[in-house]
Amino acid sequence: MQRIDEQEPPVPPPRTLEQLQTPALIIDSSLLDSNLRVMSAHLSGPRLRPHVKAHKCTELARRQYALGHHGFTCATIREVEGMVAAGLGEDLLLANEVLDATRLGRLVEAGAGVTVAVDSSATIEAAVSGGVSEVLIDVNVGLPRCGCEPNEAGPLAEQARRAGLTVRGVMGYEGHAVGIEDRTTRADTVAESMGMLATANLAVGGPICSGGGTGSWDLNTVANEIQAGSYALMDTAYAKLGLPFATALTITATVISANRNGWAVADCGLKALGMDHGNPSMLDGHTVWYCSDEHIVFSPPEGIPLPAVGDRVRVLPAHLDPTMAYHEAAWVTEGSAIVDRWAIDLRGW
Amino acid sequence: MQRIDEQEPPVPPPRTLEQLQTPALIIDSSLLDSNLRVMSAHLSGPRLRPHVKAHKCTELARRQYALGHHGFTCATIREVEGMVAAGLGEDLLLANEVLDATRLGRLVEAGAGVTVAVDSSATIEAAVSGGVSEVLIDVNVGLPRCGCEPNEAGPLAEQARRAGLTVRGVMGYEGHAVGIEDRTTRADTVAESMGMLATANLAVGGPICSGGGTGSWDLNTVANEIQAGSYALMDTAYAKLGLPFATALTITATVISANRNGWAVADCGLKALGMDHGNPSMLDGHTVWYCSDEHIVFSPPEGIPLPAVGDRVRVLPAHLDPTMAYHEAAWVTEGSAIVDRWAIDLRGW
Numbered sequence: 045m046q047r048i049d050e051q052e053p054p055v056p057p058p059r060t061l062e063q064l065q066t067p068a069l070i071i072d073s074s075l076l077d078s079n080l081r082v083m084s085a086h087l088s089g090p091r092l093r094p095h096v097k098a099h100k101c102t103e104l105a106r107r108q109y110a111l112g113h114h115g116f117t118c119a120t121i122r123e124v125e126g127m128v129a130a131g132l133g134e135d136l137l138l139a140n141e142v143l144d145a146t147r148l149g150r151l152v153e154a155g156a157g158v159t160v161a162v163d164s165s166a167t168i169e170a171a172v173s174g175g176v177s178e179v180l181i182d183v184n185v186g187l188p189r190c191g192c193e194p195n196e197a198g199p200l201a202e203q204a205r206r207a208g209l210t211v212r213g214v215m216g217y218e219g220h221a222v223g224i225e226d227r228t229t230r231a232d233t234v235a236e237s238m239g240m241l242a243t244a245n246l247a248v249g250g251p252i253c254s255g256g257g258t259g260s261w262d263l264n265t266v267a268n269e270i271q272a273g274s275y276a277l278m279d280t281a282y283a284k285l286g287l288p289f290a291t292a293l294t295i296t297a298t299v300i301s302a303n304r305n306g307w308a309v310a311d312c313g314l315k316a317l318g319m320d321h322g323n324p325s326m327l328d329g330h331t332v333w334y335c336s337d338e339h340i341v342f343s344p345p346e347g348i349p350l351p352a353v354g355d356r357v358r359v360l361p362a363h364l365d366p367t368m369a370y371h372e373a374a375w376v377t378e379g380s381a382i383v384d385r386w387a388i389d390l391r392g393w
Numbered sequence: 394m395q396r397i398d399e400q401e402p403p404v405p406p407p408r409t410l411e412q413l414q415t416p417a418l419i420i421d422s423s424l425l426d427s428n429l430r431v432m433s434a435h436l437s438g439p440r441l442r443p444h445v446k447a448h449k450c451t452e453l454a455r456r457q458y459a460l461g462h463h464g465f466t467c468a469t470i471r472e473v474e475g476m477v478a479a480g481l482g483e484d485l486l487l488a489n490e491v492l493d494a495t496r497l498g499r500l501v502e503a504g505a506g507v508t509v510a511v512d513s514s515a516t517i518e519a520a521v522s523g524g525v526s527e528v529l530i531d532v533n534v535g536l537p538r539c540g541c542e543p544n545e546a547g548p549l550a551e552q553a554r555r556a557g558l559t560v561r562g563v564m565g566y567e568g569h570a571v572g573i574e575d576r577t578t579r580a581d582t583v584a585e586s587m588g589m590l591a592t593a594n595l596a597v598g599g600p601i602c603s604g605g606g607t608g609s610w611d612l613n614t615v616a617n618e619i620q621a622g623s624y625a626l627m628d629t630a631y632a633k634l635g636l637p638f639a640t641a642l643t644i645t646a647t648v649i650s651a652n653r654n655g656w657a658v659a660d661c662g663l664k665a666l667g668m669d670h671g672n673p674s675m676l677d678g679h680t681v682w683y684c685s686d687e688h689i690v691f692s693p694p695e696g697i698p699l700p701a702v703g704d705r706v707r708v709l710p711a712h713l714d715p716t717m718a719y720h721e722a723a724w725v726t727e728g729s730a731i732v733d734r735w736a737i738d739l740r741g742w
Binding site for chain 1: 414415416446468469470489490491492493512513515516533537538539540542568647649650651652653654656658660663664667668669682684685686687688690701702703712714715718719720721740741742
């Protein structure tokens with residue numbers, strides 16, 4: 045049997061949504077632009093340190109850079125490497141702990157600006173031995189996850205400085221607060237967390253007090269840089285908060301089966317969707333029954349006929365970040381025209 | 394600033410688990426071998442059509458081929474393409490509906506054996522116009538998803554034959570049955586579904602009656618080929634059924650933070666785990682609190698101290714298939730030694 049060579053004859057790129065192979069991520073460029081501008085108008089320049097973990101896309105990061113945000117937040121070493129490779133490595137914060145910083149050290153050696161979060165002796169030692177010289181002290185501000193206790197921050201900073209590191213300040217993520225639907229409760233919880241971070245910052249010193257996210261973008265007035273990421277593309281979980289950011293990301297899928305008993309099936313399943321926040325939603329009022337590996341099963345609203353096999357439908361992910369991580373690329377649209385293809389090039393570790 | 398060239402100096406491959414960057418998929422080769430052999434002893438040669446959607450890995454498929462299973466089941470066009478590129482394209486069933494079969498037609502033209510599921514006029518037309526000549530009639534056997542109703546199968550087969558297609562038989566997936574924990578209820582539900590499939594096969598004709606999965610591997614005695622996939626690596630959902638297949642896949646993660654208030658954090662989060670079946674489990678009796686994008690937060694059993702920062706822990710995914718789809722590669726181990734790296738090369742669409 046003849047083997048297929050990987051060098052296929054060139055296929056013209058799709059120009060319209062109908063020509064796309066599905067499932068496919070779709071970014072509405074005007075909604076994205078609006079989201080980016082609303083955020084940048086409120087948090088200008090270094091007041092925003094966009095988190096790339098939400099979109100994992102250097103082309104999107106480039107738009108954020110162009111609006112004046114030259115420092116970025118990353119969650120993985122691969123994200124830091126990818127941002128440097130894309131020429132966006134002036135001031136990257138790996139807002140996470142690592143025990144092996146050698147890959148980061150190689151980037152520093154090549155001239156990139158890399159700061160890493162530390163919250164223990166072991167992570168301080170990892171920064172030193174890996175060749176990273178700038179750190180933030182990561183402080184637990186109420187979310188049970190990483191970060192030292194606030195009263196440990198000062199001693200850890202001393203330890204880091206004794207080890208030869210530059211301590212640029214503190215970070216603390218109020219992840220337990222950013223998703224609270226009631227704005228007053230959210231504001232109170234953010235304030236409580238940021239009180240802890242401000243105290244830690246006093247003990248630690250350094251110019252950076254980093255925290256926050258999309259849900260606290262206008263509530264967190266303590267952190268002097270906000271690590272928001274989801275605001276650019278949004279998802280159905282964040283949409284519940286009534287923020288001034290539109291859902292710019294959808295997934296287009298093809299109806300591959302329709303059953304006379306009242307359900308239809310489209311080709312957007314568990315391998316195209318972050319599912320930890322539950323089922324996705326759909327445009328046109330369809331009710332999602334369930335998802336399996338490559339399928340979403342749904343029914344139309346009462347009185348509306350089933351879509352036909354071959355029709356396209358739109359799926360709205362419940363959680364943006366783990367959704368992006370499944371896809372190789374996103375297609376950027378203006379109306380129904382495809383104007384660009386952006387690689388989701390920061391995936392993996 | 395100097396840009397990092399993509400041509401890094403060669404780094405020696407990791408030889409032990411401790412040298413691996415985390416999170417990393419780990420396949421225990423002796424458990425995998427045992428799973429493959431147990432299945433092949435019961436369903437020999439063409440009685441098993443292994444489903445590659447579960448592992449998305451041509452190296453693993455090669456082991457299944459070596460045990461005598463030369464036909465495979467796929468869920469996406471990319472899986473079919475990847476299997477052909479790996480030289481495993483003798484008899485591939487795309488057990489799913491597609492509305493654009495042109496990529497499949499190119500494989501057929503190059504000599505691959507490709508059969509596609511159809512359940513409607515539109516999918517029959519897609520096979521014809523895409524250049525695929527062999528089909529199975531996909532029958533709904535009780536899972537509300539794809540497949541025509543049983544009494545539509547005969548007329549659809551006639552329609553397909555009139556359109557010039559070879560109808561090799563029927564397929565029907567009893568996905569609502571394979572996960573039922575009670576064996577008797579599972580057996581009854583499988584039998585009911587397969588009764589429907591057998592009836593449809595009589596109306597359709599053709600030598601193939603394809604169905605089943607890991608949960609019905611020894612209960613489905615009607616389908617003459619079983620589309621099992623999960624049995625090779627397993628997950629915590631299937632482990633509940635008490636099947637003779639061991640959990641051969643785990644994820645190794647590094648403890649990156651430990652809090653004196655009783656929890657620890659490792660670097661295996663939502664982007665490393667299919668979450669639709671809920672939280673993963675952990676070895677050593679750890680209780681999983683929750684996962685976020687790059688973190689799993691957990692606590693040890695009563696009376697056992699927290700692991701130290703830098704320790705390794707093992708995570709057991711709740712659902713194999715969407716877990717594999719997040720990873721670029723899996724590391725194959727014999728004891729604590731790494732003996733191979735297998736690309737998860739069938740990802741995407």
